[in-house]
Amino acid sequence: MADTTPILRIEHMTKRYGAKEVLKDASLSINRGELKVLIGPSGGGKSTLLQCINFLIKPDRGRIWLDGEEIVRAKGKALYDYRQKVGMIFQDFNLFDHLTALHNVEIGLLRVKGLSRNEARNRAVLELDRVGLTEYMHQYPAELSGGQKQRVSIARALAMDPEIMLLDEPTSALDPELISEVLDVIRTLRSNGMTMIMSTHHIGFASEVADELVFLEDGSIVEVGPPEKVLYRADYARTREFCSKITELYGNSSS
């Protein structure tokens, strides 16, 4: 399913806050249709890496290529255009509180992509249908469950036609029984060929769907490899230690 042209490539990404280097020389490349899962302890740099990829955090150093083209001037219109191609899902959903589910999906189409009201409406309805929320489209975020909010945020990102999606612990803020509805949506995205980089602690889910696991600790990419290797035959002791702990905790909650 996955072809072998890197759709996104980052090299030597570095970010420092004062004396603390939160991201150290991280390099990563992902092919079209692949799903890479970032794992590692909290504070290890997973969120920073994801947010550096779409410049929500401005990296101190590093280069990014999307579809073979380097992003050189990350500001103004070039930046806004680039961000449309890189969808992002947050741990806390970050829906716009003053808008219904439908308007949350519509607003980017109207105000960023400049679609007409009709086009935007049709597309938003379609995307909400895809994540199974047709009957909730007129509800406000305050009236939705966590799982529903996260599915709206996925619909909102997909409506922009991104080339790649970044998912930053999309299930970490959810009640246990709501996790599976979000993971199901991600699984469907995966089988439809969406390229994704996702950080999660759901190691069971990760090993089921990921092409590769990326282990990050202290801001460094320690190890990259297929799930069965990273989980059971990792090269580094620290990776093995982390994976065995997390498998114990989350390994069986994949469905």
Added chain:
Amino acid sequence: MRELFFFQPDIVSALASGLWVSVQLIIPSALLGIIIGVTVGALRVYGNPLVKTIANGYVLVFRGFPLVVQLFIWYFGLPYIGIYLPAFVAAVIGFSLCSGAYQSEYVRGAFLSVKTGQTLAARALGFSQIKMILFVTLPQAFRRALPGCGNEIIYLIKYSSLAYMITCIELTGEGKIIASDSFRYTETFMVIGAIYLVLTSLAAWLLRRLEDRLHLPGFEQYG
């Protein structure tokens, strides 16, 4: 006859014309105050350091100078540098700039109360800063600022009575003339006060209706 004093045609017409001037002062000043308040409030939250400093300086000065002193400067001070403003215009400028400074404080607080995650989400979708403010944070901030902004408008209704100090004869000015002509200070100012009470009650009722109209789930209000 004493009781009927305020029903004499010339008194009624003096009060009516004073009230009309007051209304003409209050409405544009309230609207301009809101516009200035929203703009300055946004600049104080989202501006670059230089813009922030300028906006903060504006608030410092216009909240810090007594309003009557500001009015004196606009009306009696500016002619020294060759600018002659009609009393009415000087009053509206003075009220708007003072009101805007206070409004910006309510608006600033309301912008800060919008969860930062939503600004991240907007930027991640490709919103520019200005679009993010207009379509994501301002609609929420405005709702949250409304009770405070309404409070400021009620204040404005009452401090519009300072306009007579710069010869713009509005309700209080007319009252002062009636009182000194008739020596009925107590009754006159009781009546004037009651008219302001009606104006502020009306404003409070309208603002409450606006709040109800703009109400959305998740933006709960109490009471």
